[in-house]
Amino acid sequence: MPGDLYLLAGRYRLIERLGQGGAGTVWRAIDEVLDRQVAVKQVRVPEGLSPHGRAEFTDRAIHEARSAGRLRDPAIVLVHDVVLESGQPWIIMDIVSGRSLDKVIKEQGALPPAFVAAVGLRVLSALEVAHAHGMLHQDVKPANILLDADGSAMLTDFGIAAPMGGQGDRFGSAGSPGYMAPERLNEQPSGPSSDLWSLGASLYTAVQGRGPFERALPAAVAAAVLLHEPPFPANAGRDLGGLLMAMLAKDPAARPTTPQVRAALSALTGAAPRGSLARSGGRRRWLLPAVLAAVVALGAGGWYAVSVAGGQQEIGKFASAPNPCKLLTDAQAAQIMKGVPERSLTRPGECQWLVRERPARRLVVRAWTEKPDGDLGGPQVAIRRFTSEKASRDAAKGTVMRQSYGGVSEVTGVGEVAILQNGFLRHTNSNKSGNSDSTLLFRTSNLLGEVIWHREDVSVESPQDKGPAIDAARLISAELSK
Incomplete structure (x- = not known):
């Protein structure tokens, strides 16, 4: 393990350990070329890999870190560089002041619904950018959501991000069981709805003060994610609680889409959502309560936005899915x-x-x-x-x-x-x-x-x-x- 004065790639001098998790260790460092502080993530290489497997893992980590480095959004912690030293991938990122959402929850307990909805909007913005670039975050959880002094939220740790359509983490190191969507635990292909599920679990934890599938053992947590419905988050209230339950649906097809989540969160914070709801003006303000009512009515069984068009849209041949x-x-x-x-x-x-x-x-x-x-x-x-x-x-x-x-x-x-x-x-x-x-x-x-x-x-x-x-x-x- 590098010491306090370890010099990485002849440029980044490690000063102190900031945190450690399943995906790696994060250090505070000085970029001696630009004379500035940065965060350096030492990516954890899974044990037991063959030399070929280790090389494949390293190549993938470097490729995905470079892909994450192309993402630009105020809610994304920027990736500046990725280096390989002694067969170990290291990711160089912005260092962000403030506290992680999980620490805030531990210190303050359940947070106000309007504040949680605002945090959700910021993180959703980061996910939208990543998804538009064909990337999944794969590890959305309170520990990876940073709150600045003014309460603004940022999403960090794109170190295990992966292209869409993959079969989840093939090296077994990505994600935390209580915040991994059921399809990822089942090793099925992931999509944007998988990240949205993780966001829903994170916001549930923030507003309720405990995780939706909290159990004593990791195996029990994973079993709860796959088999059980979480209790309704009473602290969230009817509107936010209904949305969170819908986001935590077991079936990806039953979860709300990104625009639908944005519309509901915007209504809860008073912000104007993107798209047609944002442009519709006062004559359609009544739609926002209707949207939120739909969340509560459908709950975890499925959630769909109310049409903003004037007429009734075609349902299709099937009013409901057959057995x-x-x-x-x-x-x-x-x-x-x-x-x-x-x-x-x-x-x-x-x-x-x-x-x-x-x-x-x-x-x-x-x-x-x-x-x-x-x-x-x-x-x-x-x-x-x-x-x-x-x-x-x-x-x-x-x-x-x-x-x-x-x-x-x-x-x-x-x-x-x-x-x-x-x-x-x-x-x-x-x-x-x-x-x-x-x-x-x-x-x-x-x-x-x-x-x-x-x-x-x-x-x-x-x-x-x-x-x-x-x-x-x-x-x-x-x-x-x-």
């Missing part, structure tokens, strides 16, 4: 899987058929609907979501450590449009076998569906088995068209 367990019969699943599966509703909107005999295999079916949003009807919102998902998944093509993704291909005969992507995760103790996934996403009117065909202990030389995913999706599409 995914009824989209396939057990007999159909058995024929596809070549075994006798066990069926279970694993969570709202998701059904699973599992064959336990070796090799184990699983068929997962998900279905959800998109609602009208602003000037867009339900089908148009679904098209927007499908297009975004297609771009994000195609961007994940390639191999990082043990996880590989193929390109996105179009599939005919399923819904109005459908795409498929194959993935493979090598086992940690063998390069010759792993788990295989074929994931098919389709859209019909305002409904989006996903079929995942998962096989375990598959040889890396085995061809991708996409047929069962396609067969199941075509049967589901036929059922939906009745």
Whole structure:
């Protein structure tokens, strides 16, 4: 561990340790070239990596730190430099005065709802910039939200930021369980809604004085995130509390979008939200209470903004999502899987058929609907979501450590449009076998569906088995068209 006078890269002299967490250690340092103070993050390299794995981790850390260095927003702590010394990545950032939100919560307890909403708006601004550049923060939590003397909030620690569409942190070091979205804990692809979930958990902690899934042990925290709903944050009041519960929905598709969160937080702080609500003037002020009422009414089950257009937008063919367990019969699943599966509703909107005999295999079916949003009807919102998902998944093509993704291909005969992507995760103790996934996403009117065909202990030389995913999706599409 470097001492107090350690000179990094012949330029940055480490003065004192400012903090330490799972992702690394942060030091106060002097930039001796420019004669100014900076913060230096020593990125933690996971233990047990092979020389090749360590090199891959280092290359990824440097690439993502450079990407984070291109982000510019008043609420983002700037990244100035990234250096490699003795195989160790170091990130050079602005040093920010003030205290972290978690320290403020520990000292003062629950914070006023209006103040928490203002903090949320600042952090949301930082996330919007990152998402616009195709980056996910992945570690939004009170410890990474800094409050300046005037109460302004900044989001720091983009050191584990990652491109959209990835499979989460493949090195197991990113994030804190109580602030990681369920899909990240399940090692499923992350998106902007994952960061928004983490923001919701952070604001919940600030307004309530304790985390939404607070437990004694980290494993219990992770289980609570995956399986349990948090108690309603009574300190937040009806409006902010309803929004936070909606942001913490298990299903990413049921969470409010970034513009919807901004509109609700702006209403709570009295600030003018961006977009049409900000421009609408006094004649539509009545919409803000209506937006907040919608938050409370829908809660964690899903939240959608009230349309600001004058007329009623098209809902689409599906008023609500169908029960995914009824989209396939057990007999159909058995024929596809070549075994006798066990069926279970694993969570709202998701059904699973599992064959336990070796090799184990699983068929997962998900279905959800998109609602009208602003000037867009339900089908148009679904098209927007499908297009975004297609771009994000195609961007994940390639191999990082043990996880590989193929390109996105179009599939005919399923819904109005459908795409498929194959993935493979090598086992940690063998390069010759792993788990295989074929994931098919389709859209019909305002409904989006996903079929995942998962096989375990598959040889890396085995061809991708996409047929069962396609067969199941075509049967589901036929059922939906009745």
